[in-house]
Amino acid sequence: MNPRPFDVPFPSTRYQGSKRKLMEWIWANVADLAFDSALDLFGGTGCVSHLFKTAGKRVIYNDHLCFNWTVGRALIENRDTRLSPGDVELLLTPRPDRTYPDFIQRTFSGIFFTDAENAWLDRTVYHIDHLLDDPLKQAVARFALFQACIAKRPYNLFHRANLYLRQADVQRSFGNKATWDKQFADHFRAYVEEANCAIFDNGRDNVALCGDALDAPTDVDLVYIDPPYINGRGTGVDYHDFYHFLEGLTDYDNWSDLVDYRYKHRPLRRQSSPWTQPDAILDAFEAVITRFQHSSLVISYRSDGIPSREELFALLRRYKTTVRAADHAQQYVLSPRTSRELLLIGV
Ligand SMILES: C[S@@+](CC[C@H](N)C(=O)[O-])C[C@H]1O[C@@H](n2cnc3c(N)ncnc32)[C@H](O)[C@@H]1O
Known part of the structure; x- marks a missing residue:
């Protein structure tokens, strides 16, 4: 299959900092x-x-979080x-012959x-x-599982034990109670469908890697660099903390050894970055930039961040x-200041 940019739809996403809605603008700036x-x-x-x-x-996807790497493998x-409809039903149907583990029920009750x-x-x-038994089918299923978990969370994050926000009977100025209350199985089916539509062969050997940015291979023509953003007040986005629950799901059997039990929301032990x-x-x-200086570099950042x-x-x-440099004139609804998406391109 030889599609053109945007011919194959990418799944919807609620991931913090995703460039899903900026893809046309990014392509307009790098296509040449x-x-x-x-x-x-x-x-x-x-x-x-x-x-x-x-x-x-030929694409190399990299992220240091394993759950993201799984998504990279799947898509x-x-x-x-x-995943076929039969696979989905297999995954969603309880089996009386099995004894299921209960780590999440024991560890995250009410969280x-x-x-x-x-x-x-x-x-x-x-x-x-x-x-x-097929690792790629497992990756597609995990993709759908992660998306379902994100969709059902207030703020789409796992940074606080705030299940009560979903359950409180109050007037809400944010969030989407219908999405939170939709059954996991229904979310799961919908995200499998979105993934199935996004999967295609472009005839190249594309790979997904899980590692630190400074360990990624350098033999590429172009490197797209979209790191976590620190705003002008010095507050950064800690992806490991925001999405620890999804990272735990990728290592279910060892999860209990990785949790920092001092905190109510049971995050994984912190990693400094x-x-x-x-x-x-x-x-x-x-x-x-030093490591990848021999490639064309495309950096995404925000105009009001640290560094400037x-x-x-x-x-x-x-x-x-x-x-x-290129600026995208988008202003976030909740932000009183103008904060623009920025692309810096060096060749
Ligand atoms: C701004 S987000 C990227 C968003 C992405 N471009 C998209 O559109 O979905 C930054 C990503 O960097 C990853 N990350 C953070 N530190 C990293 C590191 N040292 N090496 C590799 N990836 C890292 C995070 O897990 C997060 O997914």
């Missing part, structure tokens, strides 16, 4: 660059990898493995999901691990001869 291979260094949902895949490029590396939902999660993870520290992030950018637009521009100029 000469490149055959692309590394999506901070891949997240994989939507930018998918864009490059539809453009016929980018995967050529043609889909993110109801008791019945936690039991559904324990059973469905078990089914994915034990009833599917320069990408969440205002005084370390500029050096982290420099380390990435000017600092990033100056940094890129030290390594690349031609540097240009």
